[in-house]
Amino acid sequence: MKVPMLDLSEQYQELRSEVLEVLDGVMSSSRFILGDNVKKLEQDVAKYSNVAHGIGCGNGSDAIHIALQALEVGPGDEVITTPFTFFATGGAIVRAGAKPVYVDIDPVTFNIDPDKIEAAITENTKAIIPVHLYGQMADMERIAEIAKKHNLAIVEDAAQAIGAKHNGKSVGELGSAATYSFFPTKNLGAYGDAGMIVTNNDDVAEKSKVIRVHGSKPKYYHSVLGYNSRLDEMQAAILNVKFPHLDRWSELRRQKAETYTHLLKEMVGDAVVTPIEKEGNYHVFHQYTIRVEKRDELQKYLQEQGVSTMIYYPLPLHIQPVFKDLGYKEGDLPISEKAANEALSLPMFPELKTEQQEYVVAKIAEFYGK
Structure with missing residues (x-):
């Protein structure tokens, strides 16, 4: 698929x-x-x-x-x-x-x-x-x-x-x-x-x-x-x-996010950290972004299995070469740097099919030996 x-x-x-x-x-x-x-x-x-x-x-x-x-x-x-x-x-x-x-x-x-x-x-x-x-x-x-x-x-x-x-x-x-x-x-x-x-x-x-x-x-x-x-x-x-159509599309995105979270918890468990909607927030899930170890290896494996993913974002701004004159160095903002090494966004759009999501999660589970 x-x-x-x-x-x-x-x-x-x-x-x-x-x-x-x-x-x-x-x-x-x-x-x-x-x-x-x-x-x-x-x-x-x-x-x-x-x-x-x-x-x-x-x-x-x-x-x-x-x-x-x-x-x-x-x-x-x-x-x-x-x-x-x-x-x-x-x-x-x-x-x-x-x-x-x-x-x-x-x-x-x-x-x-x-x-x-x-x-x-x-x-x-x-x-x-x-x-x-x-x-x-x-x-x-x-x-x-x-x-x-x-x-x-x-x-x-x-x-x-x-x-x-x-x-x-x-x-x-x-x-x-x-x-x-x-x-x-x-x-x-x-x-x-x-x-x-x-x-x-x-x-x-x-x-x-x-x-x-x-x-x-x-x-x-x-x-x-x-x-x-x-x-x-x-x-x-x-x-x-x-x-x-925007509100309807937002609700569909939220439904896809709920499906991903359910499937990932059921099939992959603690190998994946799923996104959390903070209390009081209404999240419109422009992206569904997980946190994982061996992120780059997982992305490569998913690509081989026909699943497209994206990394938003691989290098935080404070250590981008263009901003070197600001004086930041690696280690200054460790939470951002850790996120940049772990974040992976999965396919997300209102028309995404449940069987596509099941396939994505099955391949993630396969990678982690679940």
């Missing part, structure tokens, strides 16, 4: 006629940038996130950078974040002219550990970027308390977590801003690059809208140095077709 990490073909066939219809509508309108489809998506995603504003932009990486710039984070400032994340989180901080300060993670959720944040705060700290990794929100109540106490901004990196909740609060409700990625592999994915900032802060929203169009307001008059990061109409139209 072949089990892909992700298969978008069944989803496309289900939505094909609708997608082609809206794309034809965009072509016929001859309005390709920041039109009615973008406005509708911005309004719908903002409402879904329980905030006032949505600002579409070119991708999730730009969304973080624009949000930081709108919050006036720049040279001389420090931004506290997690090293166990995709490069865009740290990259956006540096592109904004600030310095990333990495603190270790909670070994259960893989998210930033609130207990370690305050010790990293200095007179130069301007913001915190918690990452809601794999689809589970970080402890935003604790992080918001720390931010308020020290007068810090919060930019939630929710690239993998649209629809997730923490004690009933949505992404974006407790931060200064939150950012989404609509990369094709995401829970709500475009057919190309796309992203969005959501915020309750009127000033951040207005500044973000200006920054995404070269810092121009009015047109051809530039008061700030912005850049070109606009969400185009075709991607927005596709996302508008997909958006009404």
Whole structure:
């Protein structure tokens, strides 16, 4: 059996006629940038996130950078974040002219550990970027308390977590801003690059809208140095077709996660550490990520058996070569480093079949001699 990490073909066939219809509508309108489809998506995603504003932009990486710039984070400032994340989180901080300060993670959720944040705060700290990794929100109540106490901004990196909740609060409700990625592999994915900032802060929203169009307001008059990061109409139209299905897809992901956990506990036992949904959280399982010993050997074996898996992420940001000037060394953030050696994400998408999951788990059990 072949089990892909992700298969978008069944989803496309289900939505094909609708997608082609809206794309034809965009072509016929001859309005390709920041039109009615973008406005509708911005309004719908903002409402879904329980905030006032949505600002579409070119991708999730730009969304973080624009949000930081709108919050006036720049040279001389420090931004506290997690090293166990995709490069865009740290990259956006540096592109904004600030310095990333990495603190270790909670070994259960893989998210930033609130207990370690305050010790990293200095007179130069301007913001915190918690990452809601794999689809589970970080402890935003604790992080918001720390931010308020020290007068810090919060930019939630929710690239993998649209629809997730923490004690009933949505992404974006407790931060200064939150950012989404609509990369094709995401829970709500475009057919190309796309992203969005959501915020309750009127000033951040207005500044973000200006920054995404070269810092121009009015047109051809530039008061700030912005850049070109606009969400185009075709991607927005596709996302508008997909958006009404998001909650159903999230529930299907949660069902697949429950199936994996049941099968792994039954067939593999303590050779695998399964993901945990923390009390009060609503996990949308962008990824189903296990922790195992002999991770690389297991991945190789599964590949030979036709099972695709991914490692998110093999090298934490604090020891990435590009950040060597920050002065971190191996051993500084041991929980993140251990996770990077043990984490393995299994195939996960709403259309994943039970027999495929059974096959995946059977092969894991086979590898560990269970």
